[in-house]
Amino acid sequence: MINDISVIPAWNGRGEKTIKVKVATEKGVFSAYAPSGKSKGKWETAVLPADQVIKNFPDIKKQLIGLDEGDWEKFDSHIEQVCGRNFERCGANFSAALSMAVIRAASGNRVYKLLGGGAAFPYPIGNVAGGGAHMGSTAIQEFLVIPVKAKTITEAIETNFAVWQEAGRVLSRSRHIGRNDEGAWISGTDDVQTLDVVTAAAEAHGARVGLDVAASQLFSKNKYQWASLKKEFNTTEQFEFLKMMIEKYKLVYVEDPFNENDYAAFAELKKSTKCIICGDDLYASQALRIGQGAQHGATNAAVIKMDQAGTVSRAMRAIDACENAQMAHVVSHRSGETCDSFIADFAVGTGAKFIKCGIAGGERTAKLNRLLEIWSETESPAMAGSKF
Numbered sequence: 001m002i003n004d005i006s007v008i009p010a011w012n013g014r015g016e017k018t019i020k021v022k023v024a025t026e027k028g029v030f031s032a033y034a035p036s037g038k039s040k041g042k043w044e045t046a047v048l049p050a051d052q053v054i055k056n057f058p059d060i061k062k063q064l065i066g067l068d069e070g071d072w073e074k075f076d077s078h079i080e081q082v083c084g085r086n087f088e089r090c091g092a093n094f095s096a097a098l099s100m101a102v103i104r105a106a107s108g109n110r111v112y113k114l115l116g117g118g119a120a121f122p123y124p125i126g127n128v129a130g131g132g133a134h135m136g137s138t139a140i141q142e143f144l145v146i147p148v149k150a151k152t153i154t155e156a157i158e159t160n161f162a163v164w165q166e167a168g169r170v171l172s173r174s175r176h177i178g179r180n181d182e183g184a185w186i187s188g189t190d191d192v193q194t195l196d197v198v199t200a201a202a203e204a205h206g207a208r209v210g211l212d213v214a215a216s217q218l219f220s221k222n223k224y225q226w227a228s229l230k231k232e233f234n235t236t237e238q239f240e241f242l243k244m245m246i247e248k249y250k251l252v253y254v255e256d257p258f259n260e261n262d263y264a265a266f267a268e269l270k271k272s273t274k275c276i277i278c279g280d281d282l283y284a285s286q287a288l289r290i291g292q293g294a295q296h297g298a299t300n301a302a303v304i305k306m307d308q309a310g311t312v313s314r315a316m317r318a319i320d321a322c323e324n325a326q327m328a329h330v331v332s333h334r335s336g337e338t339c340d341s342f343i344a345d346f347a348v349g350t351g352a353k354f355i356k357c358g359i360a361g362g363e364r365t366a367k368l369n370r371l372l373e374i375w376s377e378t379e380s381p382a383m384a385g386s387k388f
């Protein structure tokens with residue numbers, strides 16, 4: 001039984017205040033931290049500032065304790081009743097952290113087992129260099145590496161680190177080298193120069209490259225603003241430019257290539273390439289939107305973020321919608337993270353093909369190290385089958 005719940009302040013790696021939710025049962029205390037995004041989609045469930053969550057909590061605490069943590073799905077429905085269908089009364093950051101803490105309590109901190117995870121492990125998609133809303137000079141938010149040839153999670157992590165280090169060596173010739181919110185390199189280079197560097201580093205290590213364009217962030221006055229290239233694209237020009245990039249750099253993954261309303265443009269790009277086209281801001285981890293996207297044939301993958309979904313069960317429903325639409329699901333961190341490694345369990349437990357959890361920085365390696373730990377506890381582990 002859930003005997004007590006508490007909420008305390010905490011900080012994420014970007015220096016923002018967030019929350020930690022602690023759930024006490026007969027078996028001990030189980031907890032989770034809320035992640036936070038910066039390049040937020042318009043369809044995302046609303047979060048509340050940490051101080052507001054802490055202030056509101058005493059009023060709802062009584063309604064949340066005394067239930068059985070074992071039936072975590074029922075508890076998630078109860079969260080919806082207390083917080084509102086869109087978690088508007090408590091914030092989706094609070095509901096997500098509470099839901100994650102409760103399923104940890106239900107599983108004795110082995111969430112991946114409780115979710116029935118098989119032996120297939122997700123490929124970690126690592127953020128090598130970046131810009132956009134996460135700081136940096138490029139319009140593209142994330143230049144990503146995918147260790148497509150890795151046979152083990154160790155090889156996958158080694159490859160991602162090697163590519164990140166190699167790209168860092170080249171980019172450090174610039175006087176402006178630094179790291180952004182997700183530990184990805186930032187330098188004075190523009191989008192094309194950065195993609196040249198990341199692709200060369202990936203090729204040297206048998207890996208492939210992907211992008212998170214996060215195009216909603218570039219969309220203003222009906223045009224995509226590529227400041228570092230001093231260009232402004234309409235939708236057709238954006239399509240042509242990205243298609244050229246996919247072909248020239250043999251990209252295997254492109255996330256949010258267009259604005260978050262433009263199912264048709266997503267569908268057009270998907271039709272024209274074998275590259276995985278993924279929706280993040282487009283869907284905001286909402287089952288309903290994933291279903292709509294499927295009707296348009298918009299993407300073949302969708303990002304799932306715990307705080308966009310609002311509870312673990314809601315995230316599961318979004319994954320069900322992906323499965324119905326034959327989309328791969330990509331479990332993802334946020335740019336504002338703590339060392340909470342929940343998404344590693346969740347990705348393995350739900351059979352995700354990919355996990356976006358970054359490469360460098362303690363809050364990123366926490367997830368990678370948890371993947372290694374789960375790998376070591378798994379009988380006959382293997383990487384998820386890929387069709388690269």
Ligand code: PGA
Pocket residue numbers: 036037038039040133141212214280332333334335336
């Ligand atoms: P965010 O970025 O956490 O700042 O939203 C991550 C992403 O867009 O994938």
Ligand code: ZN
Pocket residue numbers: 212214255256280281303
């Ligand atoms: Zn994204």
